[in-house]
Amino acid sequence: MAAADGGEVSAILRDLESLKASKSEIELRISALEARLQEINLQQPNGAVSNGSCAPLPSSVDSGYGHDLSPQMIYRYSRQLLLPSFGVQAQSKLLKSSILVVGAGGLGSPALLYLAACGVGHLGIIDHDVVELNNMHRQIIHTERFIGQPKVRSAAAACRSINSTIQVVEYQEPLRTSNALEIMSKYDIIVDATDNAPSRYMISDCCVVLGKPLVSGAALGFEGQLTVYNYNGGPCYRCLFPTPPPTTACQRCSDSGVLGVVPGIIGCLQALEAIKIAGEVGEPLSGRMLLLDSLSGRIRIVKIRGRSLQCVACGENTTFSKLQFREFDYENFTQSPLTPSPLKLNLLQADSRINTKEYKEKIDDGKAHVLIDVRPEHHFKIVSLPNSLNIPLPSLEARLPEISLALKENEENRGVNSELYVVCRRGNDSQRAVQSLHKLGFTSARDIIGGLEAWARDVDPNFPTY
Known part of the structure; x- marks a missing residue:
C-alpha cells in the first residue's frame, strides 16, 4: 500500500475536524430538542410555562399500589425505595x-x-x-x-x-x-x-x-x-x-x-x-x-x-x-465584589509603573535591569519570566541584600546603571512590593502593570496562565 502524502494527511485531518464539529453541533441540537420535548410533556395538561418559572408537577395519580409512583419510577429509584428509612414516602416527597x-x-x-x-x-x-x-x-x-x-x-x-x-x-x-x-x-x-x-x-x-x-x-x-x-x-x-x-x-x-x-x-x-x-x-x-x-x-x-x-x-x-x-x-x-473579577489595585503614580509592552521593549533593547518576581515560591515554579529572581512579598525586606547584590553584579557586568522592576501574577502584590522598596531606599523600582496575566494577554499569547 502506497504511503500517504502530506496533502492527503492534511485533507483527512480537515475532514476529521469538520466531522467532530458537526458531531458537537448535532449533540447540542439533540440536547435542546430533548429538553424542549421534556418541557412540553411537563406542561401538559397545565398549560404553557413562562421562561424561568417552575411548572406545576404532574398531579399525583394512584398507581394502584397504594402510592403515586409509576412502574418506571419504581424501577428508576428502586435502590432508594429499598431503604426502610427512605422508601416510597420520602421518594414521593422528593419528586414533589x-x-x-x-x-x-x-x-x-x-x-x-x-x-x-x-x-x-x-x-x-x-x-x-x-x-x-x-x-x-x-x-x-x-x-x-x-x-x-x-x-x-x-x-x-x-x-x-x-x-x-x-x-x-x-x-x-x-x-x-x-x-x-x-x-x-x-x-x-x-x-x-x-x-x-x-x-x-x-x-x-x-x-x-x-x-x-x-x-x-x-x-x-x-x-x-x-x-x-x-x-x-x-x-x-x-x-x-x-x-x-x-x-x-x-x-x-x-x-x-x-x-x-x-x-x-x-x-x-x-x-x-x-x-x-x-x-x-x-x-x-x-x-x-x-x-x-x-x-x-x-x-x-x-x-x-x-x-x-x-x-x-x-x-x-x-x-x-x-x-x-x-x-x-x-x-x-x-467590601468584596459579587462577581469573581480579579482585584485591581491602583497604588502607585504613573512614573512608578510600566506596562508589559514597554517592559518587552526594554528586554529587546538589552537594557540592564533586574526583575523581581514577588509571587509565592510554588507559584514561581509553575511558570516565570526568564532571568527573574523569586523573592516572595512577605520575605522582601529580609532579602534586600540579594536585590542589592543582583543590581551591583548587573551593573558591573554591563557597565551601566541597572534598573529594577517588580512583577507578580496580576499586578497587585508587585505594587505593594514597589511601595515597600521605595520606603527602603530603592526609589527607582517600578511595577509591571497587570503582571504575568497582562504579559500573556498583550505580549506572549503562548505564555501559560493559571
Whole structure:
C-alpha cells in the first residue's frame, strides 16, 4: 500500500475536524430538542410555562399500589425505595420538591448531578458564568465540548441526560437583590454553591425573608465545610458572622487553589442535606457544622451557636424586610465584589509603573535591569519570566541584600546603571512590593502593570496562565 502524502494527511485531518464539529453541533441540537420535548410533556395538561418559572408537577395519580409512583419510577429509584428509612414516602416527597442551586461550579456540579439523579421534581440552576478549561478538574458536570458556553446550559444538559423525567429550569444571570426574591420564592430549598462573601450574606438574608432552608457549603485548598441555615429554628449565616471577615481572609479558589475532589465531596454532602430536608428523613446539619480536612482524612461535626436574638436578619426584634433586602448593598457591606473579577489595585503614580509592552521593549533593547518576581515560591515554579529572581512579598525586606547584590553584579557586568522592576501574577502584590522598596531606599523600582496575566494577554499569547 502506497504511503500517504502530506496533502492527503492534511485533507483527512480537515475532514476529521469538520466531522467532530458537526458531531458537537448535532449533540447540542439533540440536547435542546430533548429538553424542549421534556418541557412540553411537563406542561401538559397545565398549560404553557413562562421562561424561568417552575411548572406545576404532574398531579399525583394512584398507581394502584397504594402510592403515586409509576412502574418506571419504581424501577428508576428502586435502590432508594429499598431503604426502610427512605422508601416510597420520602421518594414521593422528593419528586414533589423544588430545589434551587446557586452556582454551577465546583460545589454545584456534584450537587446538581445527584439531585437530578435522585429525583428532585423541580431543579433550578442559576449561574452567569461560562465554562472554561480551568474548570474541568473540579466542575465535573461540564465537558470540554461546552467550553465557552454558559454553565447553566451545560449543567442543565447534564441533568436532563441523567434524568429526563424531572424539570430543570435555567437562569443564565447573576443572582442580585433585584431578582433574588422572585427567583428563590419559587423553590422549597436553596443550595448555596457560591464562593464569595457578599453572595453568602445575600442568599442567607433572602432565605430568612422568604422562610426557606439554606444548605451552605464551602471548599478551599484541602478543606471544606457544610451546614444548614434557617431550618427548624436554627441560626442563619448572620447569626454566626454578624460582621464580615476582612477581605484578606476571603480567599477564592482562583487565588488560593483547591484540590478538585474537595468541592466534589462537599457538593455531594450538600445534595445529601437537601434530600434529607426535602424527603423529611434523617437529621439535617442545622445547628451543627461539618468540617473536612482532606489531607488528614478527618471529618468532624461541631456544634455551632444557635440563633441570635439580636441578629439583624432573623432576631426577635428585626425589621429586616423585603424592601430593605432589595436596597441592601452587599458588596459595600463585605467590601468584596459579587462577581469573581480579579482585584485591581491602583497604588502607585504613573512614573512608578510600566506596562508589559514597554517592559518587552526594554528586554529587546538589552537594557540592564533586574526583575523581581514577588509571587509565592510554588507559584514561581509553575511558570516565570526568564532571568527573574523569586523573592516572595512577605520575605522582601529580609532579602534586600540579594536585590542589592543582583543590581551591583548587573551593573558591573554591563557597565551601566541597572534598573529594577517588580512583577507578580496580576499586578497587585508587585505594587505593594514597589511601595515597600521605595520606603527602603530603592526609589527607582517600578511595577509591571497587570503582571504575568497582562504579559500573556498583550505580549506572549503562548505564555501559560493559571
